[in-house]
Amino acid sequence: VTGEAAGSQEDIVLSIDCGEALSETFTIPAGSTADSYVQSYEDLPSGAECTITETETGESSTVVVDPTEDVTVTIEPGATAEATITNTVTFQPGALQVRKVLTGEGAGSQEDIVLDIDCGEALTETFMIPAGSTGSYVRTFTDLPAGTECTVTETETGESSTVVVDPTEDVTVTIEPGATAEAIITNTVTFQPGSLSVTKVITGDAAGLQGEIVLEIDCGEALTDTVTIPAGATADSYVETFDNLPANTECTVTETETGATDTVVVEPTEDVTVTVAPGATVDATITNTVNYQPGALRVTKVITGGAAGLQGEIVLDIDCGEALTDTFSIPAGATADSYIQIFQGIPSGTECTVTESANGSTGGVQVEATDAVTVTIATGAFVDATITNTVTREETPSGGGEGGGSSYLPMTGSNPGMSLLIAGGVITGGLAMILIGGAAARWRESATVRRND
Secondary structure, eight states: OBSTTTTSSOOEEEEEEOGGGOEEEEEEOTTOOSSOOOOOOOOOOTTOEEEEEEEEOOOOSSEEEEEOOOEEEEOOTTSOOOOOOOEEEEEOOEEEEEEEEEESTTTTSOOOEEEEEEOTTSOEEEEEEOTTOOEEEEEEEEEEOTTOEEEEEEEEOOOOSSEEEEEOOOEEEEOOTTSEEEEEEEEEEEEOOEEEEEEEEEESTTTTSOOOEEEEEEOGGGOEEEEEEOTTOOSEEEEEEEEEEOTTOEEEEEEEEOOOOSSEEEEEOOOEEEEOOTTSEEEEEEEEEEEEOOEEEEEEEEEESTTTTSSOOEEEEEEOGGGOEEEEEEOTTOOSEEEEEEEEEEOTTOEEEEEEEEEOOOSSEEEEEOOOEEEEOOTTSEEEEEEEEEEEEOOOOOOOSGGGOOOOOOOOSOOHHHHHHHHHHHHHHHHHHHHHHHHHHHHHHTOOOOOOO
């Protein structure tokens, strides 16, 4: 019995067949070490032919036995015939199974993974798991000599800009006879943390006049914080970055204080919700447009004068450019008073002109109006534009007929001629009154407006 595995074999059984002279078995028990084991058989007839056959070599799951072939000898007179069978016992070869396990939330997002297998002279190999793989991957290497030491090393973990890979350390195993040694390397793949960049943009005509601006950042368990931009910050972009946030975290940025004051109005964009990307910076931008608080135009029409109430319709035209174009009408017959119309929501700094396009003059009254008024709208305040109309009666021309008029004495009795004269005088007088009345009426219709321009 010889070989590196001698002593690991099972029972070895030899069958000795010398025909009628001898039929025997020779057993070398399991575990017999490397040595020579001898059994002698005597008193065999000369010329007997003996064949020794190994019926059981001792081979098992752990050892391989390489015996010599059957041996046949002939017994010589007075001599000892020798039959030698040699068993070379070696260990059964084994196998190496390399298992790569991918786990973690980022599994499938990694790059190529490369394992180096080094079993010395017995084996040198690489095992690659392609990018994007998930689950477990196995490769088996067979016919490795028992006792061989194999080391599995991960030379490329698959880590990238988007994932972090935490691998187990190198694994070294020894190949057992007739068995499979397993080397397991587990990669836990997680997403690279990301960053949140919060940008506050301040713009608008009144930028720099706003109050304090406060932003609340809510990323759940990962982050709760605030960003404050102090009052008076000028038109610009203000950035604050929050790092090391778990990938796929959802963050909401809410503006709790816009900076609006009595003098400025702030129009912010709505809340912004973003998801943090692996290994990247995601931006959440909220823009505040700061403008002056709008003002208001208060147009006052004052009607005064002795004939107030006798004028016609008065119409004022209001021209504030793109901000406002409108009219303000005071109906005919409006009595002496102040009439007010307010126009709100006009941008600060707007120039408004109020012009009277109809002053209410008629045939019997004259109207004296103040000039057009131009004002500039102030921030968050009322600006007054007042136009006064003074209404007076048109003066009536004096006169009583030629000769300066006449007087009549009372009469008694009957005088047809005189009666006719009186009647004529009455009629004439009546006609004079009508004419005067008609003349007066016609004069009122032709009255003109007097302005002190």
